[in-house]
Amino acid sequence: MNPWIDYAIWWHVYPLGFTGAPRESTLTGAGDGSGSGHHGFGGGSGHDGFGGGEHRLSKIVDWLDYLLELGANGLQLGPIFASETHGYDTVDHFRIDPRLGDDDDFDKLIAAARERGIRVLLDGVFNHVGRGFHAPAHWLTGAAFEGHGSLLELNHAEPEVADHVVRVMNHWLDRGASGWRLDAAYAVPPQFWRDVLARVRPAHPDAWFAGEVIHGDYPGYLAASTLDGITQYEIWKAIWSSLNDRNLWELAWAVKRHQEVLAAGMPMTFVGNHDVTRIASRLTDERHLAHALVVLFTLGGTPSIYYGDEQAYRGVKEDRAGGDDDVRPVFPASPAEFSALGRPVFELHQRLIGIRRRHAWLAHARTEVGELTNTTMALTSTDGTNRLTALLNIGDEPHTFPAGTVPPHDWMIVE
Known part of the structure; x- marks a missing residue:
């Protein structure tokens, strides 16, 4: 059981970008494939062939108090293990990327987080590996993941691959992590996760495991995989799309489906992450950023805030190399370096997270759509005892709900 997830609000950091790490690693290999020690393949000792010597993880330590000021209490990390470029081309799951630091830097980050009551969620890339990952041929399928020649798919029918993932998960949970976000979980047979987690959970019953699932049958995948949660891309897409199109019926449909997901597990909700255009750039009307956040923080699930979104950062993802x-982006050395232009959005996050904190039951709340037009919506969330209603108006005229009148392009939360 992991009851702490009911109270978790994540601040999601992509470490290689956040800390300004070089685009490419200087590493030359990931062990000799002989399986040294308890690590298995890629688990050599020391820093042979890895270069580096940087300690950029300490920069994240410097931002933990900011995380708390925002109102979050969880640090969701992107890839931190030895890789060739962007972190998702892992070559050694047992080694901190030398561009970020070493084991001591990881331990210091965990200790600093623990002192502040902050949980740390790691990014596990177990569907594919980088070309420099040393393993026997039968560990790999011979296929490139989704056409990316630099990413080789692991063979999830091979028991040794499952053994490896179990070792990796246990190793970092033993070191203080609180759980795993499992990259490209949708591409992995759900039975693989079921078998692996059955072996990891006995030693770590408090850990939380969420899979990256982009589309499809979320409840079915949760049931078959025994994952605790999934990434709620349907809600993400419906939020910005319905606001841009002034078609809140789309959001209403997604909210209805969201209730089925909540019945099956704990979805990770978000309006931004490392793989998508930032919400401030995605929305065609900046007045509706607040509406997106109101939905995020009043729906059931565990909310995740992508670093910089709370400062109204902009950024567009492009389908190209370096896109x-x-x-x-690189984050500044301290909050003092932020532009004052982001402060109102930061304070809006604080306000909405404060409401979420006062109503922790929202994590498991069921939400019903009440009054609904193209441009107005009432979302009432309840746990059977408590109740909260979010009123949205993205139209050009005031709208009167039973609970009150909402001005044009404005919102109201009735607690």
Whole structure:
């Protein structure tokens, strides 16, 4: 059981970008494939062939108090393990990327987070690996993941691959992580997760496991995989799309489906992450950014805030080499370096997170759509005892709901 997830609000950081790490690693290999020690393949000791010597993870330590000021209490990290470029081309799951630091830097980050009551969620890339990952041929399918020649798919029918993932998960949970966000979970047979988690959970019953699932049968995948949660891309898409099109019926449909997901597990909700255009750039009317956040923080699930979104950062993802760079920027040395232009959005996040904190039951709340037009919506969330209603108006005229009148392009929360 992991009851702490009911109270978790994540601040999602992409470490390689956040800390200004070089685009490419200087590493030359990931062990000799002989399986040294308890690590298995890629688990060599020391820093042989890895270069680096940087300690950029310490920059994240410097931002933990900011995370708390925002109102969050969880640090969701993107890839931190040895890789060739962007972190999702892993070559050693047992080694901190030398561009970020080493084991000591990880331990210091975990200790600093723990002192502040902050949980840390790691990004596990177990569907594919980088070309420099040393393993026997039968560990790989021989296929490139989704056409990316630099990413080789692991063979999830191979028991040794499951053994490896179990070792990796246990290793970092033993070191203080609170759970895993599992990259490209949708591409992995759900039975693989079921088998792996059955072996990891006995030693780590408090850990939380969420899979990246983009579309499809969320409840069915949760049931078959035994994952605790999934990434709620349907809600993400419906939020910005319905606001841009002034078609709140789309959001209403997604909210209805969201209730089925909540019955099956704990979805991770978000309006931004490392793979998508930032919400401030995605919306065609900046007045509706607040509406997006109101939906995020009043629906059931565990909300995740992508670093910089709380400062109204802009960034557009492009389908080209380096097309993610704009949404994975370097963060300043301290909050004092932020532009004052982002402060209102930061304070809006604080206000809405404060409401979420006062109503922790929202994590498991069921939400019904009441009054609904193209441009107005009433969302009432309840746990059977408590109740909260979010009123949205994205139209050009005031709208009177039973609970009150909402001005044009405005919102109201009735607690």
